[in-house]
Amino acid sequence: MTVPEPAARRPRGQTLGAGAAVLAALAVGHVVVTAFPVDERVQASFVRPAVVGEPVELRYARLTAGEPAGSTVLDNDDGTLLATPGVWLTVPLTIEVVGRPRALSFAELLGGDGRTYTVFTGGRSWFLPGTAQPGVPRYATVRVELPPEAVAGAHLRIGSEQKDQRRDDVADIDLGLTQADADAWASDDTPVVAGAWSDEPPEQP
Amino acid sequence: MPGPAAPPDLRARARQSGSTVARRVLDQPLRRIGLGGAIVLLAATAAFGGLQEQTQDGPEALTVDAPVEVAPFELTVHRVVWTTDLPGQYLSEDGNRWIGVVATVRNTSDAGLLGGTLRDALTLTDVDGLVKEHNPIVPGVTSTSIALLEDGSSLSPVQPGLTYEAAFLFEQDGSVAPPTSATVLVQRHTWRSSSLDPTAAWWDPTTTLRGELDVREAVSDADEEVDE
Amino acid sequence: MSTTTDSPPTSRSWWRRNRWALIALPVALALALVAAGDRVRTLWWEQDLRRPTTVGAGETAQFHQRVYDGAGGTLPVDVEVRLDGVGEATTLPEDMELPAGTRAVQVDLTLSADPDVVLTGCSLAVRDAAGTRYGYVASGWGALQSATPCVPEDAPGPWPPLGDLEDALSDPDDLPRPATWSVSPVVVVPDGVELADVALWWQMPQYVLLEVAS
Numbered sequence: 001m002t003v004p005e006p007a008a009r010r011p012r013g014q015t016l017g018a019g020a021a022v023l024a025a026l027a028v029g030h031v032v033v034t035a036f037p038v039d040e041r042v043q044a045s046f047v048r049p050a051v052v053g054e055p056v057e058l059r060y061a062r063l064t065a066g067e068p069a070g071s072t073v074l075d076n077d078d079g080t081l082l083a084t085p086g087v088w089l090t091v092p093l094t095i096e097v098v099g100r101p102r103a104l105s106f107a108e109l110l111g112g113d114g115r116t117y118t119v120f121t122g123g124r125s126w127f128l129p130g131t132a133q134p135g136v137p138r139y140a141t142v143r144v145e146l147p148p149e150a151v152a153g154a155h156l157r158i159g160s161e162q163k164d165q166r167r168d169d170v171a172d173i174d175l176g177l178t179q180a181d182a183d184a185w186a187s188d189d190t191p192v193v194a195g196a197w198s199d200e201p202p203e204q205p
Numbered sequence: 206m207p208g209p210a211a212p213p214d215l216r217a218r219a220r221q222s223g224s225t226v227a228r229r230v231l232d233q234p235l236r237r238i239g240l241g242g243a244i245v246l247l248a249a250t251a252a253f254g255g256l257q258e259q260t261q262d263g264p265e266a267l268t269v270d271a272p273v274e275v276a277p278f279e280l281t282v283h284r285v286v287w288t289t290d291l292p293g294q295y296l297s298e299d300g301n302r303w304i305g306v307v308a309t310v311r312n313t314s315d316a317g318l319l320g321g322t323l324r325d326a327l328t329l330t331d332v333d334g335l336v337k338e339h340n341p342i343v344p345g346v347t348s349t350s351i352a353l354l355e356d357g358s359s360l361s362p363v364q365p366g367l368t369y370e371a372a373f374l375f376e377q378d379g380s381v382a383p384p385t386s387a388t389v390l391v392q393r394h395t396w397r398s399s400s401l402d403p404t405a406a407w408w409d410p411t412t413t414l415r416g417e418l419d420v421r422e423a424v425s426d427a428d429e430e431v432d433e
Numbered sequence: 434m435s436t437t438t439d440s441p442p443t444s445r446s447w448w449r450r451n452r453w454a455l456i457a458l459p460v461a462l463a464l465a466l467v468a469a470g471d472r473v474r475t476l477w478w479e480q481d482l483r484r485p486t487t488v489g490a491g492e493t494a495q496f497h498q499r500v501y502d503g504a505g506g507t508l509p510v511d512v513e514v515r516l517d518g519v520g521e522a523t524t525l526p527e528d529m530e531l532p533a534g535t536r537a538v539q540v541d542l543t544l545s546a547d548p549d550v551v552l553t554g555c556s557l558a559v560r561d562a563a564g565t566r567y568g569y570v571a572s573g574w575g576a577l578q579s580a581t582p583c584v585p586e587d588a589p590g591p592w593p594p595l596g597d598l599e600d601a602l603s604d605p606d607d608l609p610r611p612a613t614w615s616v617s618p619v620v621v622v623p624d625g626v627e628l629a630d631v632a633l634w635w636q637m638p639q640y641v642l643l644e645v646a647s
Contacts, residue, residue: 083355085367100558100566111366118317118362124353125317125362134565135623136535147366199532199574 045159045170052176058169060102060160061132065173066092066202069192070151070185074143077195082124084145087185090194091156091175092202095129095138103131106159106170107142111150112177119144121162130197140197151182209235267389267416275393275414277314277407278326278363282391282416283307287383288423291374293357294350297336300379304332304420305372306389307354312365314396318407320361322394324348325410327373331388331417334381344412345390348373384420391415482566483638490516490646500554500636502593508551510635516643517541519559519628522619529576531621538620540569540631542643544583545613551591555583555635559620559645562629567622574621582618583633584610 050056055064074088075081082088095104107119107127119125119142129140142156154177159170210216211231219227230238247255267273272281289302296303306327312318328345329335335346351360354370363369377384392410399408448455488494493515499507522537531537538559546552557569571580579586590610622628629647634640 080358081356082358083353085369086364098565101568101570113366114315115365116316117364118319120319120362123320123361124358125364131568131570133567133570133621133623135567135626136532136621145364145367147364150366201533 043166045165045168047157047170047172050171050173052173056171056173058160058171059098060169061098061104062096063158063171063173064094065156065175066094068175068177068181070181071188071190071192072186073189073191074145075191075193076143077193081191084124086145086147087151087182088192089144089146089151089154089175089177089185090192091142091173093129093140093142093158094201095132095140096136097132097134097138099134101131101133102160104129104158104160105162106157106165107144108157109142109144109146110155110157110172111146112153113147113150115150117144117146117150127158128197136199137201138197138199139202141194143194148182148186151177151185152179153177211235211238264390264412264415267391267414267418269416269418272309273391273414274313275326275391276396277312277318277394278323279311279313280327280391281309282327282389282418283309285387285389285418285420286423287377287420289379291352291357294352294374296376298379301336302377302379302383304329304335304375304377304384304387305423306348306375307370307372310351310360310363310369310371311367312363314365317362317364320351320359320363322407323351323360323363324373326392326394328390328392329373329375329387330390331386332375332377332384334378336376336378343410344392345388346375349376350374383422386417387420388415388417479638481637482632482634482640485632485640485642487642487644489644494641494643496639496641498635498639502551504594506594508593510552511550512544512546512552514633514641514643515543516631516645517543517615519631519645526576526578526619529574529619529621531574534624535621536624538622538628539617540620541615541617542583542631542633543613543615546610548610548612549591551593552584552635553581553589553592555581555633557582557618557620558632559622559628560630560632561626565626566632567620567626569618569620576619578618579616582616585614585616588614 048056048058050063050065052065052067055062068089068091070087070089072087073081073083074090089109097104105121105128109117109119111117117125119127121128125144127140127142129138132138142158146154154175156173156175157170158173159165160168210233216228216231219231222228233241267282270281270283272279285304285306287302287304289300291303291305294303306329308327310323324347325343328343328347330345332346337346337349339346352358352372352374353360354372360369360371390412391414393413394407395409395411396405397408398405486494486496493513496510496512496514498510500510502508518541519538522539525531525537529537540557540559544552558566560566569578569582571578571582581589584590588608588610628645630645631643632640633643
């Protein structure tokens, strides 16, 4: 069988070689991108550990957490009482912002059971300190509902931006809670009071 | 011959090769070769699951008082009632009424969720005169609010590890007669990242259960239904 | 091995052959960095006070800026500002309760502008020598001050255009703003802060920096 000679073009070998080089480049690129998963580390927040009663220095504020309190009933200090199928946990915070007026909007509770309990800027579990003036301490309370088994070993995280805490300071406050605290709160129906933010220090009981 | 044909030199080679098959194939108009090729390709997908039976034909039937897993929630629908007066809830017009789907809600994921995801998980349909407009992203009509039975507050955020008793509230126009039945649609979500945002979230509410339930008037002195 | 006094001919000719590309390379690199860094401008540079129009104590600043009006267009801001003084507020705004450890500072400003310049959306702050900014808060510490601290409360002058709502919401009986006026907003600052300057801005990053007499 005779076939007419095809028109002169690049030798087969060169075309195959170029194709193989492209595939090799793609493969190497895939390995480079997937073999070293540093995205999370590069974008991770800077976690600043703290305990109750001691100030923690963040880029944008100095925070001090007060003694946590809890019960099965929450008094929002605005006339409403909230019940819960679990327990209420309240943590008073003293916030001194640095540099210029700032509003902190991120809060989250890492339960002792490993689950994350969401704290929003409104609703049932919320934290709204408002815009604070530098040098004037702002007093605000975090309130969150959670099951009693998550109380022991819970950590409270506080940050600046509600939606995005990457690459910025986040305070991680060990609340020092035990199962005894959880049991005491679960059997208590005296409302725990947690009001709105204020620049006046809370009254000492 | 109708339609464009294969290039003449290719056909000449086919004729010269002596193969009848090659000559016959290349003598067809291109359109038929293209069509034939596509059919062969589709048929080949049969080897890779192309003819497998779809596992989910449509939503299953929703039964009252039976817990259902609709990620990220576990919902148990108890009853559907209507009432004209609910303390703490405000109707947009006098004379309108609330249709409440009473359900037990549990967040089965590892993190708290905002009320918007729960709102898309249970919707109502086949009821005339619902005030809220249908949102094309979610099947059925979403509730105006989801109230915790114990204290009337709006259920958001929904924390994991807790069992909430709540009522999904839908406002209905007062000029329409109260319904005697309604279809409750229950949706599950998918945990994935979206094209714009690499962080994962709960997307794509898809109906997995539907049930036509009786609707009756709420009995005001029953302490399980509506509370102060 | 033979030794030659001049470098191999192919090496010299490579440099020669590529000289224009090599010259253009650092320029191209710089341009690439600038183009890739456009977000540095919008997400960082324009989010804080960066470009001051500075004047010394008692002097008048001439400030010009084109600000976005929120409807896709721009508005001119042309105004003269003079800081008359910064001192302890002689009378606190009504109902203001100062927390412990703070004091109220009154900022006396005199401004002049054409009556048709939109100046209502301004922000004000006092700063100390370290650059810490103490913001003016209209509704705070129990008091309610003007939400437009740079213009007279009874004659604020024109507002940014509202588009279709313009006719429905604007009041033809509004007093025209005078050509020159004075305002005295009160800012709450912590005790012990020594004020260095006053910052006034309509849209970051440009602002008026008025030094405080020391």
